[in-house]
Amino acid sequence: MAIQVQSELERFVEGFRNEHRAARDIFLGIAKALGERDGARIGELMNQANAGIGPHMRYEEEEMYPALAGLFGAEYIERMLEDHDRAFGVAARLMELASHQPITDQDVEEGNRIIQGLLPHVTDCDGLVLAIEVLAPENQRAIFAARDRAIVEEVSMMEWGERRGRQPIPVA
Numbered sequence: 001m002a003i004q005v006q007s008e009l010e011r012f013v014e015g016f017r018n019e020h021r022a023a024r025d026i027f028l029g030i031a032k033a034l035g036e037r038d039g040a041r042i043g044e045l046m047n048q049a050n051a052g053i054g055p056h057m058r059y060e061e062e063e064m065y066p067a068l069a070g071l072f073g074a075e076y077i078e079r080m081l082e083d084h085d086r087a088f089g090v091a092a093r094l095m096e097l098a099s100h101q102p103i104t105d106q107d108v109e110e111g112n113r114i115i116q117g118l119l120p121h122v123t124d125c126d127g128l129v130l131a132i133e134v135l136a137p138e139n140q141r142a143i144f145a146a147r148d149r150a151i152v153e154e155v156s157m158m159e160w161g162e163r164r165g166r167q168p169i170p171v172a
Helices: 002-035 038-074 074-099 103-133 137-153 157-163
Strands: none
Touching: 002 038, 002 074, 002 103, 002 137, 038 074, 038 103, 038 137, 038 157, 074 103, 074 157
């Protein structure tokens, strides 16, 4: 049984890390596209974010963060949720900036600033696997199952944003 949980954990860690890599690469790609004044490319990348980040946020919020509350405390978990609230605001603002004709130097500067504000959550969150390793096997399995379910159900970021019962934090 312990070996099975270990292999499930390894599969989870690989997927979790790849999800963070994908988010990192999407937001770095958006910064590059902003610099190139390529609104269409930003739209493509935002579509990728919408499809991939939605399931990720969903299982984090529904199962993983609550499971980690005993280890980190409610205040930390609330901060992680607020980072997600802010990510919805960042996504909205990046789409606004991408729609400007033309995309100005100020738009590029603002987009880079808000992306830089978001990236630490993406990279820091990846370290949560160290905490998941010390959870009870039943808590680990519940997180793994929630991830699998979220991926299969493919709830987009925008759809999850509407369902989750929290408000985006606007950025400017």
